[in-house]
Amino acid sequence: MKLLTMREAIAELVPDGASLAIGLQLEQMIPFAAGHEIIRQKRRGLTLIGPISDILFDQMIGAGCVEKVIAAWVGNVMMGSAYNFRRAVEEHGLEVVNMTNFTVALALQAGAMGMPFLPTISALGSDVTKGNQFLAEIESPFSLEQEPCGDGRPRPSRPSEARRTGSEPSKKLLAVRALNPDVTIVHVQRADAEGNAHCWGNFGVMIEAVRAAKRVIVVAEEIVEPEIIASDPNRTVVPGFLVNAVIECRYGAHPSPVQGYYKRDDTFFRQYHEQTKTKSDSDAWLDRWVYGVADRRAYMNQLGACRVDELSVKQHAYAAQTDFGY
Amino acid sequence: MAITNEHVATGTLVRPAERSSAEVLSRHYTLSELMVATAAREIRDGEVVFVGMRLPLIAFVVAKKTHAPNAIGLFENGVIRATPAAELIYTMADPPNILGATQCLDMLGVMSLLQSGRVHLGFLGAAEVDRFGNLNSTEVRGPKGVIRLPGSGGACDIASLAQRFVVLLEHKRERLPARVSFLTSPGNGDGAGWRKRVGLPRGGPAAVITTKAVLRFDEDGEAYLASLHPGVEVEDVLSNTGWNLKIPTLPKPGRMGQPVAETPEPSPEELKAIREYDKEAFWTG
16 A cells, blocks of 8 residues: 555655655655655755755755755745755755756666766866766767757858867766665656656656656645546656655645646745744744644645635646547 | 845846946836846847746747747756746746646756757856856855855756857856856856867857846957946946956947947837736846
């Protein structure tokens, strides 16, 4: 039986010291409810993995759950920096592995493919590569001959570009070391009881993070019958056989948006920015929104029916029907 | 604190410029509107653009509605759009940016398009930009020690891989140092030929649009003053730039008295497009 409560799933699958990939669809469908349960259960020594975390990483760092961050960007996307992250790095020496969005994606994809690394040319020459145990310069056995353009023909190089960059193809590559998170947590619109999950919107790095992970937790707005998932297999982002736990959690991604269910609570992100400028303010915020509520239902009650109604979908926009018949 | 939290442009995100220098208030547009219109003109019709958020997002909208109706927008979360989102968005994953998109895929998908050379232009913000167009959005030194910034996000990837990139930032001396303290996103490194030496096959900075001026890059890969925003003096730019900024003189002898061009003001069509989109002037006020 994979259908668990959030409390059971976190207790069973996210131990102290785990590496955890979370917040993988960038600013959309961030598993805040799961993150808050991890904070309530006082996990320690976690390694957080993700591209752009928005404020969930900041909250988990502020709560003392985190020992190390492997990420491209940690902050409050709408507002700029996040204060707990800054305090942790500037005052307490939190370990941060500086990645880029693409190299996070490649590290997880290498993990997903069972490879030790994948190559890229991104970030060559940058300081991101210096002292970074996930990035190493290598020489390619093949050269990068030509660049494609829209019609598949090689793009004629502009004279000025040729003068500046020369025409010799480079053989330098950056090897991006594989990442295999102990746990990957994703939030989706709907899943069946086995964890076969439908998601629509942008995927970010969720698909490779699910494949790379040792354990997977799927949090869904709704649990549906398997026939609904099977009716549209192109929309399936997670096959159930990779999944260890499935949790039904309405509004589990608030304040981030879930397409077709609720919009982004921009005010909440703005308020978080204002309300976490000092350590004591941040502690008060966690008391109110995490420790002070037993679960997501209590959290949403505290948010209030009016606010919830404001965030609801005002105009539905259904996709055209798809015929899988034969 | 020299660089405050609010000043920090982060990854692909650009904080709106602080409005309200006196000379700009007397005009019929804001400084941010001038920067957006200037950024929009960097987009050529039919180009594939890595958009980014905040001011560049609006620049894409303006370009689509004026001179570049066939431009395509890419977002690093995996979204590809042939039309701007119907309403103002605060992040690229906001539901209006999904609805009506051409394709919603994953980051590896859009980053692959970027790496294979199919993206013409990317927009970036940064805490620091230096003489050779290198960007820092990782950490800066403040009076009390190191200030940790959010990090690269996709900025390093865009600067590495797009055919060209354009930077937007506030024009202050500490934000335009001779050399970035941390090279998050590669520009021209230490000059012409550097990108090739380190293994980057193409690209580099095309322009830096600041709150005072537009900088472009010469054959040596070094920035020069390309135009001054209306009402801004050369001395103001020079004293707020952390190195001896090159100023080319125009060949026409009759214009020697005023050697630097003026950044064109936003047109009525551009202002209309900006204000229809950012109705409450959240980004462009």
